[in-house]
Amino acid sequence: MLTFELPINPPYSYERLRSRLESHPDQQFQLIPECSMLRRAFRIETESFLVTLAFKGGLETPVLQVQTDKSLSAAQQEKLRKTVRHMFQADVDLEPVYQHMQTDQRLAPLTERFRGLRFLLDPDLFQSMVRTIIGQQLNLAFAATLTERLLTLAGDVVHDEQGQPFHVFPTAEAIARLEIEQLRQLQFSQRKAEYIIDFARAVVNRRVELDRLELMSDEEAIGYLTALRGIGRWTVECLLMFGMGRPDLLPAADIGLRNGIQLVYDLPEKPDEAKIRAIGESWAPWRSYISLYVWEAFGAFRRGEFAQPSADA
DNA sequence: GGCCAGGCTAGCA
DNA sequence: TGCTAGCATGGC
Numbered sequence: 001m002l003t004f005e006l007p008i009n010p011p012y013s014y015e016r017l018r019s020r021l022e023s024h025p026d027q028q029f030q031l032i033p034e035c036s037m038l039r040r041a042f043r044i045e046t047e048s049f050l051v052t053l054a055f056k057g058g059l060e061t062p063v064l065q066v067q068t069d070k071s072l073s074a075a076q077q078e079k080l081r082k083t084v085r086h087m088f089q090a091d092v093d094l095e096p097v098y099q100h101m102q103t104d105q106r107l108a109p110l111t112e113r114f115r116g117l118r119f120l121l122d123p124d125l126f127q128s129m130v131r132t133i134i135g136q137q138l139n140l141a142f143a144a145t146l147t148e149r150l151l152t153l154a155g156d157v158v159h160d161e162q163g164q165p166f167h168v169f170p171t172a173e174a175i176a177r178l179e180i181e182q183l184r185q186l187q188f189s190q191r192k193a194e195y196i197i198d199f200a201r202a203v204v205n206r207r208v209e210l211d212r213l214e215l216m217s218d219e220e221a222i223g224y225l226t227a228l229r230g231i232g233r234w235t236v237e238c239l240l241m242f243g244m245g246r247p248d249l250l251p252a253a254d255i256g257l258r259n260g261i262q263l264v265y266d267l268p269e270k271p272d273e274a275k276i277r278a279i280g281e282s283w284a285p286w287r288s289y290i291s292l293y294v295w296e297a298f299g300a301f302r303r304g305e306f307a308q309p310s311a312d313a
Numbered sequence: 314g315g316c317c318a319g320g321c322t323a324g325c326a
Numbered sequence: 327t328g329c330t331a332g333c334a335t336g337g338c
Contacts, residue, residue, distance in 0.1 A: 137333085138336085145335095195321085235320075256319040
């Protein structure tokens with residue numbers, strides 16, 4: 001067993017994280033809101049184990065307390081620290097983003113309403129890509145169901161002290177070994193099953209090298225990955241945002257973002273992709289973060305928790 | 314019961 | 327180069 005603390009660059013809101021996880025179900029996380037905690041299984045190298053993450057210190061002096069259910073080697077500890085800092089964007093400074101949003105009267109109210117909201121990133125790029133392909137065109141609830149079935153089919157499992165199972169996302173090797181028909185039985189469409197297995201096989205046989213993305217610009221990464229069947233621009237934009245935490249992506253084809261921009265900018269009809277890109281120009285160089293806030297604004301609006309900015313005026 | 318979901322491809326003009 | 331049907335199913 002191992003415990004350590006990670007300071008987080010303030011502000012960080014556990015409440016906003018919880019709200020996002022509730023509207024974006026992820027079977028890999030267990031939420032324990034009464035003590036501001038999360039649990040999930042991690043896989044570091046070949047070992048899977050359970051991690052409890054406790055958010056201390058509140059919005060303005062946040063600290064993340066990390067506890068594992070088994071002891072780790074020094075190398076594994078270092079990898080876990082790095083992965084956790086990455087996933088929770090512990091080093092990101094939101095102040096320049098908020099200052100930028102203050103210059104747009106439509107965005108300014110979001111900085112207070114959602115203060116401390118950050119991305120919850122995927123722990124690795126393979127997982128991020130597979131989850132994004134599953135999410136293509138499907139509602140979030142059904143995408144989560146399909147992801148959970150894939151985890152159960154092909155992922156490792158670890159148990160907590162009560163025997164409750166925590167599934168670990170399958171490795172590329174495990175998915176590469178699957179047959180199309182196995183995913184069809186889980187209610188994946190024929191094409192989605194092909195895209196996911198083909199991608200896993202491309203990673204395993206090194207036809208695609210995800211490590212190389214680190215050295216590429218956003219546009220280079222989009223060119224590199226959209227060469228693969230089943231991977232379009234939206235999918236890579238999401239990978240760069242939710243897998244890598246790149247700050248300036250705008251998935252203009254995204255239906256949720258289109259709904260969010262229509263709401264925040266009080267537009268009479270749903271904006272098309274060109275209109276989204278035109279509006280997003282002024283969000284640079286923080287288009288990813290502002291997209292996140294606009295997504296959350298629309299989610300809160302749908303739950304009846306957030307009024308249109310113009311309705312307040 | 315119809316339409317929309319955090320899209321993409323193949324096929325056709 | 328640009329447009330559209332089809333994909334699978336859940337939720338409203």
